[in-house]
Amino acid sequence: MTEDSDVRAIGALLEDEYARAILIQTSTQEMSAQELSEACNASVSTIYRRIERLQEYELLEESLQLDRDGHHYNTYTARLERIEIELENGEFTIELEYREANAADRFTDLFEGLR
DSSP states (O other), rough: BHOOOOOHHHHHHSSHHHHHHHHHHHTTOOHHHHHHHHHTOOHHHHHHHHHHHHTTTOEEEEEEEEEETSSSEEEEEEEEEEEEEEEEEEEEEEEEEOOOOHHHHHHHHHHHHHH
């Protein structure tokens, strides 16, 4: 559960059409910022601003991709699986459920936990 200020912030974020579009697009496949820009009909800078906001609440996962020519770029995948908002005792609470991280991230977390 998160605090009331988080409820407002996450609610405002999900009200944003570009943030919602990013989550929808990345819920089925990894996408780069450029691909999201095209799919969401938004500038790359707009996409990066929304990506940053979505990552603040761990709603979006970032992965590094390497091109054959040696360049690299990031792709994004939605982590959000479910949101539950509840009004209890005069306060709103929000509970977020996340999709399981990919195998590489689980391995990294395990390895770092052994240090």
